[in-house]
Amino acid sequence: MLSKISSKGGALWASDSVLSIAVPEFRETPTFRSFSTLQYSYTKTMHSVIVIGGGFAGIAAARVLHNASFQVILLESRERIGGRVCTDYSFGFPVDLGASWLHGVCKENPLAPLIGRLRLPLYRTSTGDNSPLFAHDLKIYALFDMDGNQVPHELVLEVGKTYESILQETMACIEAQKERACDGDLAQVERRVTKVRHVGVDRVKEARLESLESDFESLRMSVGESLDVYAGKISEIASQASNLGHTMNDKKLVRKLLNSVPEKFIQIVASDRAEELFPGGHGIMVQGYEPVINSLAKGLDIRLGHKVKTINRCTNSVKVTVENGKTFVADAAVVAVPVGVLKSKTINFEPRLPEWKEEAISNTGIGVANKIVLRFESVFWPDVEFLGMVADTPYGCSYFVNLHKATGHAALVYMSAGQLAKDTEKMSDEAAAGLAFIQLKKIVPHASDPIQYLVTRWGSDVNSLGSYSYAKVANPHDICEKLRMSVHNLFFAGEATKDDHQGMVHGAYSSGVMAAHDCRLQVLKHYGESDHFEPLVDEDAIASMPLMISRSYENENKKEALI
Structure with a gap:
């Protein structure tokens, strides 16, 4: 079993097999005058970065910068690493x-190379x-009603087909709307919306839910009507689902599945984009995510229990002050705290972040x-x-x-x-x-x-203030990009900054890698140095370590090797 990471004597120590080293201190002092002369007790002059937040995004950023021979210190407010992975x-x-x-x-x-390795x-x-x-x-x-009766599986599958078809045609609507913006083809949008309506009618006929047919027939979208208004129409239909079907089980099941349609539909419409999913389906980490993040954290200088209060960006440096009054100075900083924490404004930025950055933070849903x-x-x-x-x-x-x-x-x-x-x-x-x-x-x-x-209480946890981010209705499509964009020598990472993989662990991880690359290039450019970078994982090892996934925890013969 992996032990929790703890802090002893200012250095990071760990007693398990994944993290089994002590790393030297990153000197804490406000007296450094410039980074060109910054010296460390165990190395020559190095470029330095402070990473704020020890979730997957922050650990990934620190790992990449450490591998690129930067001096990195990671400040984490909790007494553990992992963030919303625990x-x-x-x-x-x-x-x-x-x-x-x-x-x-x-x-x-x-994340596949790390998990496979x-x-x-x-x-x-x-x-x-x-x-x-x-x-x-x-x-x-298996779905059950409030009396413990299982809902017929055939009905589950039929309503699932309806849901899937609606979402597919919704995406076609969005693509048509984009084309309309480019070439003014209004008829294209109308044709797509009509198809959505017909798909709904066809599916409910197959499921013999005639009372829903008229509702889908009523879904008519005027050419000038916005898609979020159209999504509201679908929401209204779902809210009236108590009249669907012929039995109580039918009514409750249709209500449950259709009630989930508007939320996904509206999120897609709101962001004017499709969430990109990798192929291969989905799998639970049987041994948990902790071994993955502990492996990434191996050898990093991590300060647990260091809650950041102020981030002061100067002309050639960043000064970070934590709750106990200690101050850290570096060339740059990667801010990888959850967007819920940024929205709470418990971290004070001096000077204030630009208005476009503050608006992006404020408008991101949690x-x-x-x-x-x-x-x-x-x-x-x-x-x-x-x-x-x-x-x-x-x-x-x-x-x-x-x-x-x-x-x-x-x-x-x-x-x-x-x-x-x-x-x-x-x-x-x-x-x-x-x-x-x-x-x-x-x-x-x-x-x-x-x-x-x-x-769990992720919503009220002061170190997270939410479980995941999402796009609000009518938000501009570039909101994630604005969250990600750097402000001088401050770089930002986290699942909220990944518009294509928002709310996912691999999205957080890849955002940290991206922020680290951007940070590294800018610092090297500032000092007029050439670019050199070591891969995060040995590529020869990647090729020989397929993922192991099965639908049986006890039958090794059923395991699939995904190469």
């Missing part, structure tokens, strides 16, 4: 309390990217998702990967991830999002676990009491 071992086995999936199990994923297994939850449940295949998802992990003596629930609940409102809809399928341990993860996630943060751990158990009893009436539980 692997807990209190159950006797790893459980990720934050991010836990690898989205895009393929060699194109920038560490020989970390994944548990497949989705074989493709076209599921309405995103990372979960409908065929292994979502909240939490986990309540329940551990049991033994397994008593159906042998499926996900147990979902349908209800009359989106607030009542939730699901459990079956960790037994992935790890062999008797544990369920109750996933809450939106207002429900915010409300559970106001409860005690015991009350939140009790709420999750009440929901479980509705699905499995004979459920036994949990013997242990874990509860």
Whole structure:
């Protein structure tokens, strides 16, 4: 088991096999006059960078700069690294309390070389990217009503097809709108919107949900109408889903799945872009993400418990002051804290950030998702990967991830999002676990009491203030790019800065790599030096280390090697 990283005597120490070295101190003093003469006790003159934030983005940035022979110090406010990636071992086995999936199990994923090199297994939850449940295949998802009755699987699949078709045609609408902006082809947009309407009609006919047919027929978009207004029409249809179907199960299921359509639709419309997904489906990190980030952090100078209060950018340097009054000075800084922290303005920038940067921070949306992990003596629930609940409102809809399928341990993860996630943060751990158990009893009436539980509060955690970023309705399409853009010698990283992989671990990782490259080039240019960079991972090792993914934690013969 990997131990937590701790700080002793000002240097970073770790007692596990992944991080097993002590690294020298980065001198803390406000008396450095210039970076051209900055000296260290163990090396000659080096260029220096301060990285703020020890999540995947910050650790990746520090790793790249360290490999490029920069002197790097990383300041992390928590007493651990990882940020919104947090692997807990209190159950006797790893459980990720934050991010836990690898989205895009393929060699194109920038995290694939690291995960493959560490020989970390994944548990497949989705074989493709076209599921309405995103990372979960409908065929292994069991839905139940509030009385514990399972919804017919055929109906689940039919409504899933409707969802998928609507999203596909929505993207076609957006592309048509872009073309309209370029060449004024108004008829193109109208044709695409008509196709969306017909797809909806066709699908509900197949599912024999005649009451929905008239609603889709009413979806008519005028040529001058904006897509966000059109998305509102779909939202209204979903909100009236109580009249759909012929049985109570049909009504609740259609409500659940269609209630999820507007949110995704509006997010796509809002950003005027498509989220890019790597191929290969999705997989849970069976041993958690901690081994990955610990491997990246090996040998780095990391200061835990260093909460940054002020970032002062000067002509040729950056001065960073932490809560205990210590000051650090370097050539440049990479700011890799969550956008929720930037929005809270608990970090003071001197001088103020430009107006365009502040607007980008302010206009970025922050979502909240939490986990309540329940551990049991033994397994008593159906042998499926996900147990979902349908209800009359989106607030009542939730699901459990079956960790037994992935790890062999008797544990369920109750996933809450939106207002429900915010409300559970106001409860005690015991009350939140009790709420999750009440929901479980509705699905499995004979459920036994949990013997242990874990509860997250990412929304109220002062070091995160949210779980993930998203594009708000009507935001300009370049908002992520503005979040990423540097301000003099300040560089920015984090999942919120990756418009194509926003909200994902590999997005955070690649943003840190990108910020480090930009920072390195600018500092070298400032000193008139040539560019030299060492790869983050040995490329010969990458080629020989395929990802290991399976849908069985115990059958090694079923493992797939993705080269």
